[in-house]
Amino acid sequence: MSLHRVLTGAPRSAPATYAEHVAQFGELPRTADITKELLASGLTGHGGAAFPTGKKVELLKNQRHGVQFVVVNAMEGEPASMKDRVLLSTNPHLVIDGAVALANTLDADQVIICVPRDRPQLAAIVQRAIEERPSRARRDARIELQTPPGRYVAGEESALVHWLNDKETLPQYRPTRPAILTIGRSATLVDNAETCAHVALIARYGAPWFRQVGTANRPGTAVVTVSGAVKPAVTEVPYGTPIIDIARECGVTNPPQAFLLAGFGGVWIDGAEAHRGFDDDSLRPIKATTGAGIVVALPLNACGIRETARIVRWMAGESARQCGPCAFGLPALADDLELLASGRRAEQTLSRLQSRASVIEGRGACRHPDGVVRLVRSALEVFAADVVRHANGNPCVHAQSTVVHVPATQREEELEWQ
Amino acid sequence: MAMRKRGASFRLVVDPVRCDGYGHCHELAPELVTLDEWGYPIITANAFPGNDRELMRSAQLAVRGCPRMALVIEKISAQ
Numbered sequence: 001m002s003l004h005r006v007l008t009g010a011p012r013s014a015p016a017t018y019a020e021h022v023a024q025f026g027e028l029p030r031t032a033d034i035t036k037e038l039l040a041s042g043l044t045g046h047g048g049a050a051f052p053t054g055k056k057v058e059l060l061k062n063q064r065h066g067v068q069f070v071v072v073n074a075m076e077g078e079p080a081s082m083k084d085r086v087l088l089s090t091n092p093h094l095v096i097d098g099a100v101a102l103a104n105t106l107d108a109d110q111v112i113i114c115v116p117r118d119r120p121q122l123a124a125i126v127q128r129a130i131e132e133r134p135s136r137a138r139r140d141a142r143i144e145l146q147t148p149p150g151r152y153v154a155g156e157e158s159a160l161v162h163w164l165n166d167k168e169t170l171p172q173y174r175p176t177r178p179a180i181l182t183i184g185r186s187a188t189l190v191d192n193a194e195t196c197a198h199v200a201l202i203a204r205y206g207a208p209w210f211r212q213v214g215t216a217n218r219p220g221t222a223v224v225t226v227s228g229a230v231k232p233a234v235t236e237v238p239y240g241t242p243i244i245d246i247a248r249e250c251g252v253t254n255p256p257q258a259f260l261l262a263g264f265g266g267v268w269i270d271g272a273e274a275h276r277g278f279d280d281d282s283l284r285p286i287k288a289t290t291g292a293g294i295v296v297a298l299p300l301n302a303c304g305i306r307e308t309a310r311i312v313r314w315m316a317g318e319s320a321r322q323c324g325p326c327a328f329g330l331p332a333l334a335d336d337l338e339l340l341a342s343g344r345r346a347e348q349t350l351s352r353l354q355s356r357a358s359v360i361e362g363r364g365a366c367r368h369p370d371g372v373v374r375l376v377r378s379a380l381e382v383f384a385a386d387v388v389r390h391a392n393g394n395p396c397v398h399a400q401s402t403v404v405h406v407p408a409t410q411r412e413e414e415l416e417w418q
Numbered sequence: 419m420a421m422r423k424r425g426a427s428f429r430l431v432v433d434p435v436r437c438d439g440y441g442h443c444h445e446l447a448p449e450l451v452t453l454d455e456w457g458y459p460i461i462t463a464n465a466f467p468g469n470d471r472e473l474m475r476s477a478q479l480a481v482r483g484c485p486r487m488a489l490v491i492e493k494i495s496a497q
Contacts, residue, residue: 170435172435173433173435175431175492322434322435323434323437323458324434324437324438324454324456324457324458325434325454325456325458326434328456328458329454332455332456356455359454359455363458365434365435
C-alpha cells in the first residue's frame with residue numbers, strides 16, 4: 001500500500017548522512033537543465049496549491065534577468081502536517097539535491113532552506129546536512145539555512161519572500177498572479193521541501209519512472225499526514241490511493257464520520273466519500289483537494305461544528321492582521337461557530353455565519369481568509385444534520401471531547417513577525 | 419470607417435493591506451463602494467464603462483480621497 005520513494009529508509013533513528021544518502025540514491029547527476037524532464041513528469045507542487053513544477057520553472061527561466069535564488073519552503077506552519085519535518089529528518093540531502101538541481105536548471109546562485117525557528121532541532125539537522133555536502137564546484141549554488149518565525153502564514157510564499165527581503169513575515173498584496181516573487185530585484189523560485197525531494201528523484205530516474213505510479217493527472221506519490229482519531233502519522237502513498245486505505249494504514253480502525261482534507265484551510269468531506277482516491281480529480285466533485293497531503297479523521301464521537309470552531313478560532317489568531325476582512329472577519333466567524341455549537345440563538349447565527357463567509361471571501365491580500373471560508377462552508381454542508389440539531393437549540397452532545405490537534409492560540413502581543 | 423471601437427471598461431480595486439477602513443471611498447463613491455460590518459470597503463460594481471462620466475468621476479474622487487492611497491482605477495483588459 002504505502003510506497004516509499006522520498007521517504008526511502010524511513011523510519012530512521014537519525015537523519016541520513018551524505019554518505020548514506022549517496023549509497024542509497026547515488027550522486028545527483030550533473031545535468032544542467034531538467035526543465036523538460038520536470039514538464040514530462042507531471043510533478044505538481046506539494047505545498048498545497050499543486051501548481052505544475054515544470055511550468056513554474058519554465059516561467060522563471062523566461063525572466064529577462066535570470067533567477068538568483070531557489071527557496072526551499074519547509075516552514076510547514078500547518079498544524080495538521082508533519083510531512084516536511086519527517087522528510088528532512090529522514091534524509092535532508094534528498095531535499096537539498098532537489099533544490100540544487102533546480103538551481104542548476106535556472107543557473108541560480110543561491111539555495112535558501114527555510115525552517116521555522118521554533119523547531120531548532122530540525123534547523124540543526126539541515127545545518128549539519130549543509131555542512132556535510134561535498135565542497136562545491138565554483139559555479140554551483142551556495143546553500144544556506146534561514147529560520148523565519150514559525151507562524152501559519154509565514155510559509156505563504158509571498159510572506160516567506162517578504163521575510164527574506166525585509167525580515168517581516170507578512171503576506172504581500174499581489175493583484176496579478178502568478179506574480180514573480182523577487183528577493184532584492186532577483187526573481188526567486190519557491191518550492192515546498194517535499195516537491196524538492198521529488199525533483200531530486202526525477203533528476204536521477206527520469207519522468208517515465210516518476211509516472212509509473214499515481215494517476216494520469218497526478219502522477220507520483222504524496223507524503224500524507226494522518227491525524228485526528230489516531231496519533232499523527234506520516235506515510236507515503238501513490239496519488240489515487242483510497243482515502244480510507246490511507247487512514248487504515250495509519251491505524252484508523254472505526255470508519256470516521258468525516259475527514260478534513262488538505263489542511264486547516266481545506267474542506268471537510270463526509271465519511272461516506274472515503275472510498276474516493278486521494279488525488280484532485282477524484283476529489284473535485286466534492287470540492288476537495290489534496291492540499292499539503294493532510295487527512296484528519298473525525299471519529300463518530302466528535303462534533304464537526306465544534307472542531308471547526310476550534311480550528312477557525314486558531315486561524316483567526318494566525319491572521320497577520322493586515323487586511324480588515326481577515327483581521328475582524330475571522331474572529332467573527334469563530335464567534336458564530338461557537339454560538340452554533342452551543343445551541344444558543346443558533347438560527348440567526350447560522351444565517352449570519354453564511355452571509356459573513358460570503359462577505360469575507362476574496363478580500364484578503366493572501367488566501368488565508370479564503371481557506372477559512374472554504375472550511376466553514378464545507379462544515380455547514382457535511383455536518384448539516386448537526387447544524388439543524390444545534391439550530392433547534394440542542395447543544396452538542398460531544399461537547400467534552402476534542403479531536404483535532406489545534407495549538408494554543410497565542411495572544412496578539414505574543415505574536416512574533418520579525 | 420468601420421465599426422467604432424467599444425469603450426474600455428474599468429474597475430475600482432482596493433489594496434487590502436493598505437486599507438485601514440476609513441470609509442471615505444464609500445462616502446465619495448456610494449454607487450461603487452459599500453462597507454462591510456467592520457467598515458471595510460466592498461466594491462459593488464465589478465466593471466463600469468469608461469465613457470460613463472459620472473461613475474468615472476466618483477471613482478476618481480474615491481481614489482483621491484483615500485487617506486491610505488489604497489485605491490486604484492484599473493483598466494480591464496479585453497480577454
